[in-house]
Amino acid sequence: MIKVKIEKGQSDRIKSFEMSGHAHFAEHGKDLVCAGASAVSFGALNAVIALTGNTPIIDQGTDGGYLRVVFSEDEIENDDIQLIIKAMIVSLQTIEQDYGQHIKIIFKK
Secondary structure: OEEEEEEEOHHHOEEEEEEEOOOOOOOOOOOHHHHHHHHHHHHHHHHHHHHHOOOOEEEEOOOOOEEEEEOOHHHHOOHHHHHHHHHHHHHHHHHHHHHOOOEEEEEEO
């Protein structure tokens, strides 16, 4: 199962997110849940970098199945970054609605 942990701080602003695990929806290379979650998360991360000029702290596993992104205090206060990441969460929640046995989103404060 893919676990997505969203850490929020004061005023409900997103401080970090972490994706770990594998969906096991289908065999490697044909797993639509994994592909969708990866496309959404990396698309949002690329949008943050390209559209805001900010590069958060990024930690990736060497064999896939792990991504952690941590925002600086300035990035947490950036409304554009917050909107992009909130859009990512909405997209991931849509995947979770249809494939909840393969992806779980957890919010932490």
